[in-house]
Amino acid sequence: MGTALTLYLQVLVNGLLAGGIYAAAALGFSLVWGIMNVINIAHGAFIMLGAYASYWLFVGPMHLDPFLSIPLAMAVMFVLAYATQRLLVNQVVRAPLLTTFLLTFALSIFITNLAQVFWLSDIRSVTTAYSGSSFALGPITVPWIKFWTLAIAALLTLALQTFMTRTKLGRAIRATSMDVDAARLAGVDVARIYALTFGIGGALAGAAGSLASVSYAITPTMGDSFVVRAFIVAVLGGLGNVNGALVGGIVYGIVESFGACGSCFPGVHFLGEGFKDVIALVVLLLIILFRPYGLVGKATA
């Protein structure tokens, strides 16, 4: 196989694998946006808290593997997000968009800086026994961590999809997103459903944080870049569309991977690592201008 082809394949696979974490980060964000029409800027702060939860469990006496601490991080973040919705977000959930946007922005500032007070800006990381190891797929190298991250993101997507379509609670959540008043008339406790939805969104952020803890530097501000990406991926996949988040995450990972690959396009000098964010944002702008209903969605009135 030619080296050029190998390079392209490797970049493609890297992007596909990177998409796992983006999908995980976007899943809860997209859910909350789709169901409650709330853009939760604090989602990044929730991801950061999930990463710290896994970090402390890893360095603590239990020495718990970050992949095994996912359920614990999810449980902690569920409770925190549930309470946040009940006490704060719910007070303004029917107010104009700007209100909830600003509220979650302020919450994000609050949580991030509180983390900075307690944990300082020190860069922490989780290094497991298998951190550097990978397996070969022909000429392609696949790191185990990235592989499991993508696998778990797919698993979370499947679990959420099953929950939303097969359980009574999931159906109540979807009914609420379609018509709050009709759902209430049908006996749905809307306040509880909103709190649950926000809680599930928080739990998914916790899971994304655990996954991020193994491959990203853990700092109080690590969530910021995830929020922007979660937004892009949520829009790419179509709002509140559970499977869309996974597809969007992977598409975005691949676009970013090629965008950051300077040697993939000989003669084109403006690409490369430094332009990663510019490319991501240009892609986002183009999508929301031309396909605001997502790549896999349909235009509705």
Next chain:
Amino acid sequence: MAARRRVTYVILGLLALAALLPPHLNGYWVHVLTLFFMMASLAQAWNLIGGYTGYVSFGNVAFFGTGAYACAYTMTEMHWPFWGAFIAAIVVAALFATILGTPILRLRGHYFAIATLSLAIGTQALVQQLPPLGKGSGMTLPLNSDFHFFYWVMLAILGASIVVTMFIARSRFGYALSAIRENEEAAAVLGINAAVAKVGAWTVSAGITAAAGATFAYWTSFIDPPTVFDLNFNVLMIIMAMLGGAASVAGPTIGSFIISAIGEALGAQSVSPWHAVVLGGIIVVIVILLPRGIMPYLAGGPPVWNLQMVRRQLRASRV
């Protein structure tokens, strides 16, 4: 309405008095007040697009940075005097807003917010890659240590932004913007060219923002992308405008005064995360308890401490 107008005149009067202050102030207070005038101008500028027109822009900081860099480039590379650079900064940012506003202002709600947010981040990332603008390492401007000069320039920008807002609010253009905010389709039916009005509002907003950015660049004599494209500027603009009262002539200046005073009380000079924790907490409280800002209360509405009204309003926005 008359009460609101009185508030505006009182504020303009206070600002005129503030122009007489510098000889009596020490360097610290000159600095604090210059910064307050700057933030208030940014909030006033934001109010034109975010308040009156109802398009929540997270991208105004891009115009601040553009203004700062246009000023730095024309002064250092082309050796223009400050006032030439100042005008150039306003023109460049206004053009930038007109060109980008045409596609971006077609978006609404969350989509507009996030598109402008990415505009801000994207402009910063782009500047960081451009060699003539010093890439990420910033630009150094000619030194001017006459800090009273910057005090007066920032004060003049603030005064001008309030007067501009006053005229816009009473003009056909201003009514068109309010109509767009309330119902864009209905506004179009009434014969308002919404696209032109929105881009116009954003362009004026960008011009004022860039004037402040250019003055900031000359004032600090060194700029780099993380400073002049700091998203916190943008968040502060919104919070200040909201706290004072969005879509009111001088509300943003009142909001800026309150936030700046809180910052001073917390010790703004020591950069501590606690400062941001408290600020974040205050914003949460403001958003929940005063979603329409202070202006309605100042302008003869029921007092802030009318708990019954606060409770009624809270009930309406819950599920």
